[in-house]
Amino acid sequence: MIKVGFVGTGLIARSHARQLGVVDGAAIVACFDIDLERANSFAAEFGGSRVDSASAVIEQSDAVYVCTWTSEHPDLVAQVVAADKAIFCEKPLATTLGEAQAMTDAVSAAGVTNQVGLVLRHSPAFRWLQKQSQDDRYGSPMSLVFRDDQYIPIQGMYGSTWRSDPKRAGAGTLIEHSVHDLDLITWMLGPIETVSCHMANHHKIAGIEDQATVTLKARNGAHAVLVSVWHDVLSRPSQRRVELFKMGAVFGLEGDWNGPVTAELAPKESPVLLSGGELAEMAQSHDGLSTNPDAEFIAAVAEQRQAYPSFAIALEAHRIVHAAYQSAATDGAPILLG
Ligand SMILES: NC(=O)c1ccc[n+]([C@@H]2O[C@H](COP(=O)([O-])OP(=O)(O)OC[C@H]3O[C@@H](n4cnc5c(N)ncnc54)[C@H](O)[C@@H]3O)[C@@H](O)[C@H]2O)c1
Known part of the structure; x- marks a missing residue:
């Protein structure tokens, strides 16, 4: 069972959580959002615990979805990569080309399974x-x-x-x-x-x-x-x-x-x-x-291959x-x- 965490629990996180709901072998274990009410309602609907930080999500998960607004992606992706976990990051990767390049270099150097929401x-x-x-x-x-x-x-x-x-x-x-x-x-x-x-x-x-x-x-x-x-x-x-x-x-x-x-x-x-x-x-x-990008991501994580x-x-x-x-x-x- 792949343990999945979410950082950011808004519109697109809910869409991914619904798609994960039909995927065998994945369970949402933790989520965090700076809007605590939003994270609470996400956890109530899709399972797992609402935790108090992105780092707690990363610690409890095998694979992390970064679904915050775009400017937060680079720092959160860096944290996931440092923990050597698989990452699904929403598009755009970042607000600047330089950051997108650095993120791509980092996932590639770490060899972690990575996928982008170019669904x-x-x-x-x-x-x-x-x-x-x-x-x-x-x-x-x-x-x-x-x-x-x-x-x-x-x-x-x-x-x-x-x-x-x-x-x-x-x-x-x-x-x-x-x-x-x-x-x-x-x-x-x-x-x-x-x-x-x-x-x-x-x-x-x-x-x-x-x-x-x-x-x-x-x-x-x-x-x-x-x-x-x-x-x-x-x-x-x-x-x-x-x-x-x-x-x-x-x-x-x-x-x-x-x-x-x-x-x-x-x-x-x-x-x-x-x-x-x-x-x-x-x-x-x-x-x-498949027509389900989240099913494809979980399969790649399970098989420890590129997504x-x-x-x-x-x-x-x-x-x-x-x-x-x-x-x-x-x-x-x-x-x-x-
Ligand atoms: N692939 C697609 O087709 C698609 C569609 C919609 C949105 N997106 C992308 O997904 C991302 C989110 O968009 P959305 O529509 O879900 O926005 P949203 O506003 O519905 O949700 C974003 C959530 O991130 C939370 N957040 C912001 N900074 C945070 C942080 N540091 N830590 C934890 N939570 C934080 C906000 O409180 C908010 O609840 C954007 O990058 C957007 O471009 C992609």
Whole structure:
């Protein structure tokens, strides 16, 4: 039985705890949050004891989830690594590239099992699209159009306001939310060579951009555009829409977990549409991964092997995020990533 602890017991910690509830071989033993009431209610719902410090969680656990707001991640990860325990850290790893690099170096030097909350790498819809991006039958990727929008996450289902504080969140929609998207884009197109970005701040929250448009050129010549928006339309949940163009095919994704996804193949085959269970089965048959990132993490801890996606994978997304902010600061000047 893997003993699991949580530091930070808010929105995403609850989501992981629910997913762990269906995993054999794992039990939540301890949790801590600076908001004691929140930690008490987490322990009452998901089990284990509410303890008085992060170090007490780490001491009692084999594997620790770091689910605090972002600025706390580096110090907490360092404590988990020092105790030689497995770590699941939420994305973004940190508010700066330098810290993300240091965290990645530390987990790698210690050899601890590490996973990052880039959970869309387990989504059937994105796994299907990534497979199409790599399939040579239709040619190589030409263009990728990626739109991501959600209501600004300091209202609605988000029972917290830290995302309006650049000290805790780093900045706005690009690092806090679209680090997922930049990770998915480099997963589909390969290494990114050039990044250019423009940002805007319509809500006028200092240091928190609510609109970012990023143009990317991959080393293989493919181009991508990401539009990331935080608006006030509470009726719209977080949504992603992606179109991938190749010479011989156009693929579409609407709905970032269960689809639907579509494929239109040259010269004029009828479009294919997949969603739900059928899509999940197809994704699983090609890579063998579960749709439960927490089940995958626990299996990696039990087998004392590396987990997926790792800190090293997240670091690549952080490099692109960093370049996008550098570019936006110089009115969209292209930044070479090499
Ligand atoms: N993977 C995803 O799709 C996803 C989704 C949502 C959030 N996140 C990430 O998860 C993290 C948490 O987001 P959330 O939405 O759960 O926020 P939240 O506000 O709901 O929960 C964060 C909790 O951390 C606690 N906390 C802060 N500093 C602490 C410390 N030093 N020690 C103990 N507890 C501390 C807060 O009191 C709060 O209860 C962020 O980094 C966010 O970017 C990832």
